[in-house]
Amino acid sequence: MTKKNIPRPTESELEILQVLWQQGPSTVRFVNDELSKRRDVGYTTTLKLLQLMHEKGIVTRDDSSRTHVYRAALREQETQGMLIDRLLDAAFGGSALKLVQQALGNRQTSREELDQIRNLLDSIDNQNPTTDPDELA
Amino acid sequence: MTKKNIPRPTESELEILQVLWQQGPSTVRFVNDELSKRRDVGYTTTLKLLQLMHEKGIVTRDDSSRTHVYRAALREQETQGMLIDRLLDAAFGGSALKLVQQALGNRQTSREELDQIRNLLDSIDNQNPTTDPDELA
């Protein structure tokens, strides 16, 4: 029962979720202004999207005042993990290794980021001694 | 002009592409049998999908004999890279680091795979000495 009934946000919905994750609870106007920085989008389009997301339970809203305030109902990390699972299954035959190789391969990554990944690998090693610990020696 | 006019396969289309990538050029019947291992899907559904993919240029087909043979027109790696770019933009604010952390974090990964990733990191380091090469010693 670890997997809950997580909604599957569409691409447009993800765009909005990113605004809410990064900027916190926001009005329709604010979200629309943020989206408008990237592309043309009508105000009522953003409004409708948020209303649909509200119906789906993807966002909650505070409608105590006239201009409603929307808030992400999905946690960023959980959602990202779900999306990776989807992509893993849809295009990588379930191999996380291949995905990571692709993500790092044809992409310029800074030394700092590479180091952070190394640290992550080390911490996984320590937490999870799957095979003979001798091998590390 | 590095970016071509790459089609964006849907989820169902990716399912079929995976079959063609792994099994090579295949008939509708074969693809449908493969898909049927995972879920219920009608023969004409698979056929129609392949026909649409053909129109879109996602697959090519040899119709010299009565039963046509379909072949992936997209390379696996290119497509995977494109999908990662999409996901990166759609949900990770463009940070490949965050994506990799997510992919490795809440997932059990074998020591062997971790080592392969380490090798990949090392090879990236060698190819791309952004900072002091001394650090590697």
Add this chain to the structure above:
DNA sequence: TGTTTGTTACGAAACGTTTCGTAACGACGC
């Protein structure tokens, strides 16, 4: 030849996503 079997072609329904036009409504300034 006539029947069965497996194939392609085609149309359409069902559904979800995205977009926007229009209307109603409250707040605010004049």
Add this chain to the structure above:
DNA sequence: GCGTCGTTACGAAACGTTTCGTAACAAACA
């Protein structure tokens, strides 16, 4: 009070995806 402005609500169109029923057709076979 009245008009303006920003907001929400609602309906619908346009579009893409997915699914499947039906028909046409060719090959194999009895």
